Amino acid sequence: MRLYILIASLFVCTAAAAQPAQNLILVTLDGVRWQEVFNGADSTLLFDPAYSRDTASARSQFWAGSAIERRKRLLPFLWNTIGQQGQLYGNRQQGNRMNVSNPHWFSYPGYNEILSGYADDRIKSNDKIDNPNVTVLEFLNQQPGFAGKVAVFSSWDVIEAAVNEKRSGIYASSANEPGNPVTATDSLLSDLTALYPREFGNGVRADFLTYFSARQYVKQKQPRVLFLSFDETDDLAHAGRYLDHLRMVQSIDTYLGNLWQLIQSMPQYAGKTALLITTDHGRGHTPKARWKDHGTKTPDSYQIWLAALGTGIQPAGEQKDGPLLFQSQIAATIARLLGFDFKADHPVGAAIGTSTGANR
Template identity: 80%
Template sequence: MRLLGLLIGVFLSCSTLAQPAQNLILVTLDGVRWQEIFNGADSTLLFDPVFSRDTASARKQFWASNPVERRKRLTPFLWNTVGQQGQLYGNRQLGSRLNVSNPHWFSYPGYNEILSGYADDRIKSNDKIDNPNVTVLEFLNQQPGFTGKVAVFSSWDVIEAAVNEKRSGIFASSANETIPLCTAPDSLLSDLTTLYPREFGDGVRADFLTYFTARQYVKQNQPRVLFLSFDETDDLAHAGRYLDHLRMVQSIDNYLSDLWKLVQTMPQYAGKTALLITTDHGRGHTPKARWKDHGTKTADSYQLWMAAMGPGVAATGEQKNGPVLFQNQLAATMAQLLGFTFKSDHPVGAPIETINRAR
């Protein structure tokens, strides 16, 4: 009887892990390095006034004597919630490796690879050209119960091309597009989107506006799949503004904490939603000024990180060792979390096997 009880317990445990999520939130932070995610602030940049205009403020806000404390200061939600309830990949110091498989190491090829599961060499620039590949979002939008329930909110306007809004029929709000006016908050968001200074040009919406516009949409429409794509982290890095870059990473972490608290109050989402967070590419690191750059001329900017939690994600925390994983595996992983097998007329990377398996 004791053996039977043990076997039943193991079966129930495996069954629980295998239960798919009913909703999915995908979040991307453009051009955020794994080094900051796993080690926190880089002292060589944080204490250099060339990159951090107020080093005293930078030290007070982000510095601690050990990397575990530093990373919690930078992204408390990621480490105190996702790190405890889910998984994190990409700490190369522990042998966990996640790489792009496209040969370019910059944004649009990375977003295509995340979304389509395919490193397509036809996408080799950041030009706003409609994606010829069917993405996992388009695939999900075609599944029963998901049609019209997939939404995209992005700060960078090229994302609406990456999801091929025209062909897929997915609702996509990018850059400085306003949303339909239904409520007073919608009107305020529309005014802010129109009037707020566009620091990085007309093709980029401020990340806080992207977040609050998406938040309002979630409250009103309750999409089953939400893609939330932030951009200013990359723009600030290219500008060499390390302290501002860290503050934006921390702000986005706060947005995700707020969003997660919100969805846990909504019956549509509470206990039924998987969250996956990643980036499109890495950045340079040696010499330190290479942090501003990425692409094939910048060593190691193919290196990525990823975090996930929710139904279907075993709570095994920071991952160690294991095989090299690739960006082209994320699309099939997202589909699998929702109980689907992502198939397309192009090759698709296999799901990450360790997502729902205890370590």
């Protein structure tokens, strides 16, 4: 019983608890495995020159004698801040599990499930087709005080279809589309976006540009809901570049630490904001070459993880045991943290820990 009570304490935005968050930031790291999140670098990939071109540098930067040390090297913000002040889910070695519900185990189906709370089998490719489902972002954009205060910044251009920018009216800055610069900083970011090499094609913006564009928007517009979606972690993994993948994961962790520090300095956000971090899918792990892949032909790539920090979230740290959680529960959880009950024409997974049977 104690474990179920702990799960139920994750999101406590109820009438009997503190006031709900006024703002929320959702972050996705495309295709980042739970294995690295909870164990740090994988020695079988880190020390293999086929995956890490400079094994000496790889060892110096990411290796340590224990999983606890390795994961802190890889993700210092996640473990030193969220691990102490928030909660982390998905360490299967500790009996704590989180899965996707959709049967495809790749990106667009995962993003739809995160955002709509529904594993819709109509979404079964990564084609840039507008999402037929109302997402929690669209729902929130229709609520009093949130209209025009929901924004999306994504490295991958398909995300603007996943949030259905056209129908929802949500502001979405995606991939390498041109901006409308107002300040000198805006102009610099616009120039960098236009001129920086597009290593993974025109449909992908460099993650650092996505981050700094989003940070500038937060400073200028102060959105109440921000969806920040990074992509290069998955591209580097598909390319078999494990060391570069880890460096990108670490860079994004640094960006998130910087963003959290920024919002604590802003009255709009300080003490009023929840942060959720997750992934769209997992990756393979055995044999080690399967790390490059995911999808139904890659066993266990349905396995995901979740980190949570801020208003409405108890500081309970890394979770052990407990019921199985699903990606489809994230959308309703986002709404619940902000004090809403997400309803749509399609089925919606129950908010985590907020109603009987929600975690089954």
